[in-house]
Amino acid sequence: MSEPKQILCIQSHAPHGTFFGREGLDAVLMASAFCLVRVLFIGDGVLQLLGDQQPSDIGSKDYSVTFGALADYGVTDIFVARADLERLHLAANDLSLAVTPLSDTDITQLLHDVDVVLDF
Amino acid sequence: MILHTFNKGLGAEQLMRRCSALVTSDDAILLIEDGVYWGTATLAPFPMQHPRVFALTADVAARGLATRIAQAITTVDHAGFVQLCVEHDTVKSWF
Numbered sequence: 001m002s003e004p005k006q007i008l009c010i011q012s013h014a015p016h017g018t019f020f021g022r023e024g025l026d027a028v029l030m031a032s033a034f035c036l037v038r039v040l041f042i043g044d045g046v047l048q049l050l051g052d053q054q055p056s057d058i059g060s061k062d063y064s065v066t067f068g069a070l071a072d073y074g075v076t077d078i079f080v081a082r083a084d085l086e087r088l089h090l091a092a093n094d095l096s097l098a099v100t101p102l103s104d105t106d107i108t109q110l111l112h113d114v115d116v117v118l119d120f
Numbered sequence: 121m122i123l124h125t126f127n128k129g130l131g132a133e134q135l136m137r138r139c140s141a142l143v144t145s146d147d148a149i150l151l152i153e154d155g156v157y158w159g160t161a162t163l164a165p166f167p168m169q170h171p172r173v174f175a176l177t178a179d180v181a182a183r184g185l186a187t188r189i190a191q192a193i194t195t196v197d198h199a200g201f202v203q204l205c206v207e208h209d210t211v212k213s214w215f
Contacts, residue, residue, distance in 0.1 A: 014129045016182050017154035044129050047157065047183065055182035064184075088130075089162040 005035045008114040011045035016060045021048045024120030025063055029073055031118075038077035039070070040110065041099065045120075046084045051096040067097045081107060122147045123208035127215050129154030130164060139214045140169065148172040150196070150204055155214075156180050161190040168193065176201060 009028045013020040031037050041049060053062045070078060082101040085091070092101075102110065111117065124143055128135055136158060143149060149170055151159045158164050159175040167190065177195045180186055189195065196204065205211055 014154050014157065014183070016179075017127075017129060044131055044154075044157075047129075047163070050184035052186065053182060053184040054186075057178035058182045060182060087165070 005116060006114040007031050007035045007037045007116045007118060008110060009037060009039045009118045009120065011039065011041045011048055011120055012043040013120065014044040014047040015053065015064065016055050016058060020120040021045070022061070022063045024118070025066060027118055027120070028070070028075060029066075032070075032073040032075050035116075037073075037075050038079065038110070038114065039075060040079045040081070040102070040107065041084075042081040042107070043084055046080055046088060046090065049080065049095040049097055049099065051094075064096055079107075079110070121208045121210075123204050123211045124149045125211060125213050126151055126155040126158065127153040127213070130157050133165060135214055143170055145171065148174060148204060148208065150201065151175040151179075151193075152201075153179055154183075156183060156185060156189070159190055159193045160185055160188040162188065174200070174204060 009024055011021055011024050015021045028037050028039055048064060053064050055062055078099045079102045080099040082103055085101060124139055124147060126139055156175045156179045173193045174196050175189060175193050177197050180189055180195055
């Protein structure tokens, strides 16, 4: 059997204002059944990682709690762009999930390392 | 008196600069949807300078910003949104 494809899912939109974040998470969960999946939060996508989201009053679901289940799906490589953390004045303990900060050089390398990039 | 509603997130910096430049002191700005990120004390690249800035409570809570919203900003519920609309002559939407 050939090696499983390596997929990178890039989350680049803030949560709830659009459906990108939730759709991206669904794609990650599905793809994890067949592929090696990594996730990168970049740009305003980093804002999906803020805790205490209560979106029921705007008819949305707090899908960020599902990030905690990613490890159960074998998705353990979860990255965040360090430049965006700094731009947003966020530290690791502001986030609801343990993520690995990457420099721009690391991100460039990551983009080259994977077979497929899915952008959300 | 104009109510300016703003619904775009932090990626829309140019739009916010245009909005801020065109708001007069009588006007009000209401941050809705992803626009509420502009009302936070630390996430936004620059603070909202206008004296009358509001943010929709449901959108603030949805994004986990309840404790991050700047002190100078007044949160309003949907009834407050309607009240602001009727208090102002015109509503201008920035999107």
